[in-house]
Amino acid sequence: MTETPAPTTEHELCENKRAALDAIIAQHRDRPGALMVILNETQKQVGYVSEPMQRYVAKKMRVPVSAVHGVVTFYSFFTTQPRGKHTIKFCMGTACYVGGVPQLIEKAKQLTGSDIGQTTPDGQLTMEVCRCVGACSQAPVVTVDDEVVGRVKPNKFPQLIKKLLES
Ligand code: FES
Missing domain, CATH: 1.10.10 (Arc Repressor Mutant, subunit A)
Known part of the structure; x- marks a missing residue:
């Protein structure tokens, strides 16, 4: 045998x-x-x-x-799964946390149907969290494909997500 x-x-x-x-x-x-x-x-x-x-x-x-x-x-630079076409990272530093990032995360989850650490099923958008990116005065901050986007307004945020899902 x-x-x-x-x-x-x-x-x-x-x-x-x-x-x-x-x-x-x-x-x-x-x-x-x-x-x-x-x-x-x-x-x-x-x-x-x-x-x-x-x-x-x-x-x-x-x-x-x-x-x-x-x-x-x-190191947050590494991922264990392929990233989507776009990556949005939510800053979880104190200023951003207090400044409303958790609410943005909730909104993003609703809009994409995906969770932090996941990529949308169409491979379009990966959502992650990150540490302070050094732009605290512009809280709440997200990064989109490594570009820092500050003073994210909750009422404008759905447009940003929509753009990422469609471009
Ligand atoms: S806490 Fe978000 S940029 Fe510093």
């Missing part, structure tokens, strides 16, 4: 992803801070760093999976 081999990290990824990761790792593995650089490049080139991808990088770099996971979850 032959035993089925236990799945390895190689089997969790499609050939294209594996090839992309192999190329990134080969190019950067000897640089100082290689792990960070490799994860950064992966996010930029592939668009996200899924858990199977994290396991693959850990194996290839001979570091614990927890080390890779720690980096990916610490």
